[in-house]
Amino acid sequence: EKYLGIPRTALSHIESGQRGVDALELKKMAQLYKQPVVYFTGESQPDAGMPEDVAHLARAAAGLSEGDRRELNRFAEYLRARAASERSSND
Structure with a gap:
């Protein structure tokens, strides 16, 4: 009290x-x-092995509209493709 x-x-x-x-x-x-x-x-906890910044992004994305989440996913795909391209050009 x-x-x-x-x-x-x-x-x-x-x-x-x-x-x-x-x-x-x-x-x-x-x-x-x-x-x-x-x-x-009663909400599920983020994966304990998940980095805190990734867990924060997941929590932030949960509050977005469906369209905004799709846009965020497209941007994440772009970043993954860019990183893969940079790795392959360094090999």
């Missing part, structure tokens, strides 16, 4: 599903219980 900065009644409402949790409260709960935020949301 004190750590989260919300009244006991609000905490009780959260526990019973009568009140939602905002992002700041969720982050504080995750810190308090030493769990990742996804533990509380």
Whole structure:
């Protein structure tokens, strides 16, 4: 209650599903219980072996429209092709 900065009644409402949790409260709960935020949301965690910057890109892409994700995929394909071309020209 004190750590989260919300009244006991609000905490009780959260526990019973009568009140939602905002992002700041969720982050504080995750810190308090030493769990990742996804533990509380039920979302799948990114692959633990995935580099953090790649995981960040995946999270960012999830918020894009379908058309924007297609465009992002085309750009990723371009970057892969360019890297492959550079590797083959160096051989």
